[in-house]
Amino acid sequence: MLKVYNTYTLTKETFNPITSGHIKMYVCGPTVYNYIHLGNARSAIAFDTIRRYLIYRGYQVDYVSNFTDLGDKVIQQAQKEGLTEAQLAHKYEAAFDQDTAKLNILPATVRSKATEVMPEIISFVADLLEKGYAYAVEGDVYFRAQKFPNYGILSHQDLNEMEENAAGRLDDQEALRKEDPIDFALWKGEHRPGVQAWPSPWGPGRPGWHIECSVMIDKYLGSAIDIHGGGIDLAFPHHTNEIAQSETHSGEEFVRYWLHNGFVNVNQEKMSKSLGNFTTVHELLAQYSDAQALRFLLTKTHYRRPINYSDTTLDQAQIELDRIRRAYRRLAKRVAVESVKDEADATVEEQLKSIKANFINAMDDDFNTENGLAVVFELVTLINQYADQGSLQLATAQHLLDALKTLMSIFGIDNLGQKESLNQEEQELLDARAQARLVKDFAASDQLRDELLALGVVVRDTAQGQEWEKK
Known part of the structure; x- marks a missing residue:
């Protein structure tokens, strides 16, 4: 029975979707003003793995995510690169698609841009104003946070402390416009020349950060969804504010299960531009030949735990992944070149059945990839043992290969039969050794x-015959 850890309740809960067999899932995407960093990739990979496992378990999954293609970061970077905001966003949307394709992340069912839902955003904000939960001041529109019951419960923070922190971050003009420091922007007035703005009942402007996700969920998935995912840093204020505005708008529970992934550290330190350890995935993929090893590294740690990225941890992930690939290739080679019986080995089939059940038990515990991969390595051992046998049963050999391929596809690892390549010198030495023997x-x-x-x-x-592997 699948159990998931719900950030809202801080407990593992039995997973019961709103509609049996059908899951509505939303995951926050990046602001497209630069190449994605390891933290972005970790979140995308974590929830792609969760999505793949849910599909494996027989669910239909509608998966929606966003591109934030507007805002201050986009404006500033566009000016820096000499591009329009739209041109800059398009550039990094394309880069995101290229990088995530290399990491074998499935495309979203819907990947919406903030600029594509502007009419719906304006309508949503107008509804919150009409209900008395929002107020307009000098072209801005703010949400009355404390009017919403249990505001802040998702992040489990003290409301008074949150209010003090919010007050400390306000500039003088914003402090004058807000009724309460903790109120958050639904719409921001914009009058700067050359900066993108949209007409609205409150004057030209653009949406606040939080409103786009609420609107996209409402438009593409409905007013209530099963899973909302993102990095733990989004629990407050982003997801907290989504709850307040969405439940005020719909009058019903917004999200059944809140799932949040942990941070990525680099060489045991928090990833930060100021520390000089900020790395984009685009750079890493250009430097490292095996994108699936990076994916494997970011998958094999449980999604809620922090990950430590370093050259050493990436090399270790490569070694582990190559071990899995070698096992697959060894058995596949014997099946391809030998005369094997088209029968099943009852003992091995029973072992395989047990391994599959253990895998489900591991992954049903809040998508525990660490324990799930431990079971995969049990399968790898079984495959190696079977490949060493004097004679093979074709049906059982194929079942073992199919099982490994299926389980690894849940972690986004494909092409297990793809062999490592040798350069000309290495191949000539290997051929000479075969001749010497x-x-x-x-x-x-x-x-x-x-x-x-x-x-x-x-x-x-x-x-x-000879078998080889790269160290």
């Missing part, structure tokens, strides 16, 4: 093996 020149064979090892290629002799 053929003529039983074992001294030459051992020397060539040592030369390959010095180049980072480990060679093993098996009943099926």
